[in-house]
Amino acid sequence: MTMEKKVNIIVVDVVDDEEIVRASLTGWLEEDGYRVEAVESGRKALERLPEREWDLMLVDLKMPGMDGIQLMDEVHKTAPEMLVIIMTAYATVDTAVKAMKKGAYDYFVKPFNPDDISLTIRKIVDHHKLVQENLFLRKELKKQYKLRDMISKNEKMLEIFDLARTVAKSSSTVLIQGESGTGKELLARAIHDESPRMDAPFISVSCASLTESLLESELFGHEKGAFTGATALNRGKLELAQDGTLFLDEIGDISLKLQMDLLRVLEQREFRRVGGSELIPINSRIIAATNRDLAAAIEAERFRADLYYRLNVISIHIPPLRERREDIPLLVDHFIEKFNIEMGKEIRGISEGAVRILMSNDWPGNARELRNVIERAVVVAKGNIVTESDISLPSAASAANHRTKSLEEIEKAHIRVVLNENQWNIVRSAHALGIDRVTLYNKIKKFDLKKEGGAAKK
């Protein structure tokens, strides 16, 4: 039975200026199985603080130099969760109330009734156990909400996670649809990481960012001398993804000719390099993604129906963030944790007001946009809590100024402003807008935006 006790040893820090008090309290607590360290002043207690994870502090109220309440204040600056019991021989209602208001867990008048202190410390041990259990359960729960780097507690998303885990075991082609920033590539990577192909490469191709001929050579590779400038043999992404996963992002943006070529590859499971004659078999899994409405594109004859059916073996539609607002707090915690590590910060959480602001936004750029807002908030946060003032969203006032304009006009104007602010650096501008590069290229094309004094840099 004694073994069970040792697991839950609680550390009590006795700060008392009378040696006999320290010795007797220490001895008495040690008999009860606690690990006790006694120091004679508040200053010494503060020095010892970083040495170990203290669970409880018993502090004498009257000490020379720093008194018990001052010490408690100091301790709570760095360890807000520390439980402090104030002890005093000269009790007044005022000091007791002050101590409790300042955050003391309890207040004892010396000498104590042995039963009182036993009971209080037992209560603390139980509390400590519950806190530990709660932390453990929260972590366990979080695991259930996770698929690799994706996190959600939305029912639809959890179904998607389940489907992804199942699909991962097969080699079926997957088509992921969803708005920009919903995490299509993350899901594709998760499927790859959960699959038996996890040790083979995951190759990603952004179809919208390349011209037709470049994309063809990018996908299929080319033989030496296939065209002017082809000075050496170049293996394409299809070849590089051998045994692994080929992720074709923005598949809705490829030309009809390439659609034809890709269809042939999917049907015959083999291809030729540009300018080559050798047939190369492929055994990689293909995952395609798009933010376009492919059904409408088929209707408008911009996308081949037969390719669509080839790709759409397993179809996954990721809902936009505004349709799963319950994920916002979860994602916020996830991003804060991530940026804490990346930036070496110690943000502990986010204020209720800040969460309210985030919950009421529509997030056109989805989780990616939310991530950018949190990244900025973590950078600018002064304390260890993200507050309303750290959150920067497009303000309602600036939107109101554009009331007479259409949404498209505002979007176009805003993108132009951001591009100019970033000297047309696409990566930085896309980051600021909370969209990916490919989407930005598409918007530049769509709105026919041009760099003042030259063309858009490609």
Add this chain to the structure above:
Amino acid sequence: MDHGILEWLREEMGDCLMATVRILPPIPVPPESFESRRNQHYSTKILKVMLGDVPQDALKLLGVTDKDLCIPILTYVFGEAQVGGTAAVVSLARLRQEHYWLTPDRSLLLERLRKECLHELGHTFGLVHCPSRDCVMYLSNTVVDVDTRGRDFCRGCQTVVASNTATERRG
């Protein structure tokens, strides 16, 4: 101190710990341990004095006193021991029924004393309080607790005592 009680205790402790137990000549309770404001004696100060007087061949030294004991931060204690050390002291004062305005009961007093002495000696063998109510090492803050807890070590605590006794004897 009633010599009959000490003689009885010597036999009981000898049986419980399977050890030779000797009664030493009485020593006065150190005057510096007296706390006049509380009319009690600080047990920690008594332990300090006892430690200066441990016979060379003794493994443990148990003091028994009629004085009411306390420590500065607690209103009273039944006894005190050094965890994993040599000395322990037990008071009869609060084990007597008379202390609670009840009719004296010698056999109850002896039973309580046996439990308290075994409990404090258990601490000197390195034991801390045991979560089992059936074990003599269960924490007792009141005389009711003393009466309701077990009169011997549980199996776990017994093992620790046996193993530590062997180690200390070898040392």
